[in-house]
Amino acid sequence: MTQPGTTTAPVLKPGVLSSRAQPVLPGHDLLLRPWQEADAEQVARAYEDPAIHRWHARSLSIDQARSWVKFERDRWAQERGASWAVTVRGDLAGRVALGGLDLHEACAEISYWVLPQHRGQGVAVRAVSTLVDWAFGDLALHRVELQHSTLNKASCRVALAAGFCAEGTLRAKALHLDGWHDMHVHALIAGDVRPAVRAGDTSAPAEVDGHVPTTAATVMKSPTTSTAAPSIRIARTELMKLPE
Numbered sequence: 019m020t021q022p023g024t025t026t027a028p029v030l031k032p033g034v035l036s037s038r039a040q041p042v043l044p045g046h047d048l049l050l051r052p053w054q055e056a057d058a059e060q061v062a063r064a065y066e067d068p069a070i071h072r073w074h075a076r077s078l079s080i081d082q083a084r085s086w087v088k089f090e091r092d093r094w095a096q097e098r099g100a101s102w103a104v105t106v107r108g109d110l111a112g113r114v115a116l117g118g119l120d121l122h123e124a125c126a127e128i129s130y131w132v133l134p135q136h137r138g139q140g141v142a143v144r145a146v147s148t149l150v151d152w153a154f155g156d157l158a159l160h161r162v163e164l165q166h167s168t169l170n171k172a173s174c175r176v177a178l179a180a181g182f183c184a185e186g187t188l189r190a191k192a193l194h195l196d197g198w199h200d201m202h203v204h205a206l207i208a209g210d211v212r213p214a215v216r217a218g219d220t221s222a223p224a225e226v227d228g229h230v231p232t233t234a235a236t237v238m239k240s241p242t243t244s245t246a247a248p249s250i251r252i253a254r255t256e257l258m259k260l261p262e
Contacts (some may be wrong), residue, residue: 035100055088112142183204
C-alpha cells in the first residue's frame with residue numbers, strides 16, 4: 019500500500035494480480051502451477067528435509083501444511099506476492115515464489131527450494147528463470163531481488179547461474195536455527211541481459227581468474243565468518259568474490 023503524500027506515481031496499479039487468476043507458467047522443461055490442497059502431505063515432508071529445514075526454518079504437520087497451502091494461494095488475491103509448485107513431468111519438485119511485492123516500486127524478492135530427489139538437475143535455476151521471465155514480462159516488475167545466507171553456497175550458485183548480479187552483503191539479516199546469518203544480496207533489473215537457460219542444464223558460471231562473471235560484472239568474495247553462536251557475521255561489506 020502506498021503511503022499518503024507519496025509524490026511518485028505507482029509503477030503497478032492495484033488489481034494487477036487480483037483481477038485475474040494465478041497463471042500456470044511452462045518453461046525450461048518444467049511447469050510452475052498454483053499450489054493445491056492435495057500438495058499438503060508432500061509439503062509437510064519437504065520441510066522435514068534437513069537442507070530445506072535449515073535454510074527456511076520451518077516444520078509443518080499435515081494440518082499446518084494445509085494452512086500453508088491456503089496461505090500461499092491467498093497471497094495472489096491479496097497482492098502480497100505469489101507462490102508456485104514446481105513440477106517436473108507431473109511430479110512435485112520444489113517451490114518458487116515472489117514475496118515482499120511492492121506494487122508502487124514494482125519490486126519483489128524471489129525464493130525457492132528443491133526436493134532432494136530433484137537436486138543436481140538444474141531445477142532451481144530453471145524454475146527461477148521461468149518465474150523471472152514472467153515477472154519482467156507479463157507482470158512488468160522493475161527489480162527482483164534474491165537473498166541467501168552467506169553459508170548457503172548452493173543458493174549462491176543458483177543466483178549467479180540465473181544471471182542475478184551480486185550486490186553485497188546484509189549483516190546479521192536473517193535468524194536461522196543456529197543464530198543470525200549474514201545474507202548475500204543479488205538482483206536483476208528489467209532489461210538486464212541474462213544467460214540462456216536450457217532444459218536439463220545443471221552448469222554454473224565458469225570462474226575467470228577466481229571470479230564468477232555476472233550480468234553487471236560484479237562478484238562476491240568469500241565472507242569471513244565467526245563460529246560463535248548466536249551471531250554469524252562477516253568482517254566487512256563490499257563487492258565480493260564468489261565463495262568456492
